Amino acid sequence: MVGLTVAEFFEATRKRLGLQLLSQSLHSRSRLVNDMINRPQLALTGFLENFLWDRPQIFGETEIRYLESLSQQECGKALSQVMAFAIPCLVITKGLTPPPGMVALASQNEIPLFTTTMDTTQFQHEVTAYLEETFAPATMVHASLVDVYGVGLLFTGRSSIGKSETALDLVERGHRLVADDMVTIRQRHANILIGSGNELLRHCIEIRGIGIIDVQSIFGIRAIRGFKRVEVEINLREWDDAEDYERLGLEEQHTTILGVRIPLVSIPIFPGKNITVIAEAVALNYLVKAYGYHPAQRFSQNLLETIRRKRTLAQLAEGDPE
């Protein structure tokens, strides 16, 4: 089923958000289905159009002070109007005291009511961070992810083409393995992809002919990494005479993962070719480009200038027989 139950949300965040349950039960009529939260301010004044009731409602100082300014009857009316909606849960921040009747109303309407001593802004940041992480689009890819000079290289290609062997070779040369074979990729913010491994497989690699190798126990803690931003995809493929491989690097290929565009480098494989060194070069090339220097463009520009200069000299020579 989609989403998160309020009980699951509470279990996962009670420590980090300092949540305490005020109402009777964790049972709620609604689940958390996205990473949004809401401050019910205008809804409390009776303006219920566009009331975003399907999100956790945060009661900060503004809400509580407003309710306190009302007569007991008005306050009860404001709250029951809002809490008639199947809100997943309510949170009062800053350890503020709930107005009279609010706790009972929450229990009655099966809306778990929490309190936290956290400051409202801080709470909103923390809860949003947790929800974004939980509801981030994710996918699993058959690939290996290695941190090479701080660049996250994702190796893809058909089964047994040599992804794991390349990863092992890179680890041997001092780079860090994030995951082999199965990589979970999550989207963070608009254009960041974060890759990680699986708890069961941890940092194990399968090498044909040997079997399973535990990278952490062999190479130690410096050889592994829990998460890494996925920055470049390296697609390993068999050498194909019919295919035209990139010779200049002026045009960059791209691939899209979860809607995020990242550079794609296709590397043909044949015996005697050192993929590891090529992978390191890809990472370093990515870095120099990130720092504003584009080797292929620079080279092409130099070539153009040389040609132009020669032509100018030739024209000069033509116009002046001396």
Add this chain to the structure above:
Amino acid sequence: MYEARVEVRNDPGIHARPAAILVQTASRFSSEIHVATEALEVNAKSIMGVMMLAAETGTLLTIRAQGSDERAAVEALVRLIEARFEIEA
């Protein structure tokens, strides 16, 4: 594309050895083959992937193949799983 569903019958499920047999069998076919539980879909030629399913007895698996020998591949894997990995793979 050809697919079939099969229930894991051996006890306690697809642990390391059955996973290895499954992957070896799958690797004999040229088709792209995937095994899926309700939660997860993995490449049937990847031992790590198949182990990651952690499929216990009674789990319903979907085997999906695409390629020139897709039907034979799916049938071979279904036979293997139904025979509790006890047949000559």
